[in-house]
Amino acid sequence: MLKLTDINASYGKVQVLRDLSLEAKAGEILCLLGRNGAGKTTVMKTIMGLVPMTSGSLQLEAHEISGLPAYRVPKLGIGYIPQGRRLFSEMTVGENLQIGLMTRGKGADVREHVLGMFPLLRERLDQRAETLSGGEQQMLATARALCLEPKVLLLDEPTEGLQPSMISLIRDVVVRLKEQGVAIILVEQRVDAVLEVADKITFVENGRSAMTVTPAELKADSSLLQRFVGV
Amino acid sequence: MEFGPHLMLAMLEGLVQASVLTLTALGLSLVFGVMRVVNVAHGEFYMLGAVLAWWITSLLGGSALIEFTAALILAPLLVGLLAGLADWLILRRVDYDPERTIVATIGLLYIIQQVTLMTYGPDARPVAPPFNTRLALPWFEFGENGFALYWPWGLSTTSYKLFVILAAILTLIGVWLLMAKTKIGLILRATQLDSETAQAFGIPVERIYALVFGMGAALAALGAVLVVPIQQAHYLMGADPLLLSFIVVIIGGLGSLRGTVVAAILIGMSDGIISVFFTPTLAKMLATLLVAMVLVYRPQGLFGAKPA
Numbered sequence: 001m002l003k004l005t006d007i008n009a010s011y012g013k014v015q016v017l018r019d020l021s022l023e024a025k026a027g028e029i030l031c032l033l034g035r036n037g038a039g040k041t042t043v044m045k046t047i048m049g050l051v052p053m054t055s056g057s058l059q060l061e062a063h064e065i066s067g068l069p070a071y072r073v074p075k076l077g078i079g080y081i082p083q084g085r086r087l088f089s090e091m092t093v094g095e096n097l098q099i100g101l102m103t104r105g106k107g108a109d110v111r112e113h114v115l116g117m118f119p120l121l122r123e124r125l126d127q128r129a130e131t132l133s134g135g136e137q138q139m140l141a142t143a144r145a146l147c148l149e150p151k152v153l154l155l156d157e158p159t160e161g162l163q164p165s166m167i168s169l170i171r172d173v174v175v176r177l178k179e180q181g182v183a184i185i186l187v188e189q190r191v192d193a194v195l196e197v198a199d200k201i202t203f204v205e206n207g208r209s210a211m212t213v214t215p216a217e218l219k220a221d222s223s224l225l226q227r228f229v230g231v
Numbered sequence: 232m233e234f235g236p237h238l239m240l241a242m243l244e245g246l247v248q249a250s251v252l253t254l255t256a257l258g259l260s261l262v263f264g265v266m267r268v269v270n271v272a273h274g275e276f277y278m279l280g281a282v283l284a285w286w287i288t289s290l291l292g293g294s295a296l297i298e299f300t301a302a303l304i305l306a307p308l309l310v311g312l313l314a315g316l317a318d319w320l321i322l323r324r325v326d327y328d329p330e331r332t333i334v335a336t337i338g339l340l341y342i343i344q345q346v347t348l349m350t351y352g353p354d355a356r357p358v359a360p361p362f363n364t365r366l367a368l369p370w371f372e373f374g375e376n377g378f379a380l381y382w383p384w385g386l387s388t389t390s391y392k393l394f395v396i397l398a399a400i401l402t403l404i405g406v407w408l409l410m411a412k413t414k415i416g417l418i419l420r421a422t423q424l425d426s427e428t429a430q431a432f433g434i435p436v437e438r439i440y441a442l443v444f445g446m447g448a449a450l451a452a453l454g455a456v457l458v459v460p461i462q463q464a465h466y467l468m469g470a471d472p473l474l475l476s477f478i479v480v481i482i483g484g485l486g487s488l489r490g491t492v493v494a495a496i497l498i499g500m501s502d503g504i505i506s507v508f509f510t511p512t513l514a515k516m517l518a519t520l521l522v523a524m525v526l527v528y529r530p531q532g533l534f535g536a537k538p539a
Binding site for chain 1: 434
């Protein structure tokens with residue numbers, strides 16, 4: 001579904017990704033693990049076209065999409081839930097969802113479907129996003145991305161700062177999307193959460209994809225966590 | 232004239248100034264709010280609006296109403312297109328970097344000003360108002376016979392000045408409806424709040440910037456077309472509106488459209504009133520002093536968000 005091959009990317013003159021390769025297939029959850037500053041968020045931003053690639057190949061369903069302007073990437077069906085949610089804070093819940101729907105020209109049926117997944121948001125449609133609790137904001141960020149009916153979903157630390165009930169709600173949504181055939185790339189600091197849902201785990205180290213393992217292999221070799229994550 | 236009628240006259244003049252200033256400052260605020268660009272050339276887009284209004288009315292001939300209506304539509308449109316082109320040719324090339332765009336728009340200021348001087352010349356030229364009926368205004372007094380209305384000599388305005396106020400109010404309502412009730416308004420607000428996330432949701436931010444830069448310039452040009460039958464078109468006329476617009480935008484709060492409108496009415500009215508009773512220079516001095524006080528005691532402006 002989404003394949004990155006030998007990606008190099010830079011912030012100005014500072015190179016942040018070095019020959020990074022990974023692949024997320026349909027109905028698969030790929031987790032990225034690594035130390036702070038390893039380049040996990042940059043991987044997400046590079047896929048979205050927000051950080052320019054200097055070389056390498058980025059393919060969606062075998063079509064090359066590298067070099068596209070950033071605004072064209074989500075129209076291809078790549079949804080993004082950024083770290084820290086990045087909601088349009090002064091806009092209402094309804095308006096945030098509307099932005100998501102407009103991305104790929106989706107209508108009221110998709111909106112109803114998404115609100116069905118997060119009924120609490122239906123009660124808050126006219127409330128400004130900045131007035132929601134942290135958990136509700138994460139729900140909205142997820143709902144906004146689901147309004148694209150994405151083929152690929154990128155989640156950057158979706159459980160950061162959330163209470164356990166909210167974490168399990170987000171996990172259930174992610175698992176349901178996987179069952180529907182969505183390819184998911186998840187950046188997560190909580191190793192237990194990763195082990196619960198992941199099909200594959202790629203360790204990112206200094207902007208490189210250092211190793212890809214299965215959850216079973218990770219459980220069997222705890223030294224990997226010490227080596228790549230420092231825990 | 233007695234103080235009461237004199238004050239009313241000054242307030243009417245202030246309201247006309249406030250109307251034009253609101254449109255001009257709204258353009259500057261829109262550009263800063265969405266693009267984070269301090270457009271030093273904003274006053275020159277205002278001047279271009281006035282100069283184009285003179286050119287259009289001179290070229291067309293015919294009734295003053297038709298000439299002026301054409302200028303009112305075409306001049307802001309042409310200035311908006313020119314600004315969109317400037318965005319594409321200049322601001323996009325410097326990646327909308329806050330410092331470099333200041334330098335770039337200073338350059339743009341001089342280019343527009345000097346090209347206008349070379350083509351339009353140094354003269355101030357009038358544009359005929361489409362209508363200009365003098366309207367006497369009543370005042371009141373409490374005399375021996377109780378409350379009574381009378382018509383003081385000199386207390387009057389013109390139908391055109393009332394039109395300027397009405398046109399500004401209608402434009403403000405239009406801008407508000409555009410921002411609050413339409414799809415393009417939603418896109419503009421999303422870009423203003425977080426341009427990176429806006430791109431991640433399919434919003435072509437660079438095109439939106441070109442649109443906003445054009446809209447901002449068109450609003451300034453519209454203000455100038457409205458004012459040019461009262462003042463005159465001149466190649467140096469952009470300096471005062473630029474200064475006053477910056478004052479308004481700083482007092483109102485950078486990027487706050489509501490603050491811009493309130494501050495424009497405040498500054499425009501006080502500028503008009505002080506100019507009538509004292510001198511225009513004193514009005515500018517006091518406005519600048521007010522900006523200094525706002526910067527010291529409330530740097531985010533009256534309606535701006537407090538920095539985190």
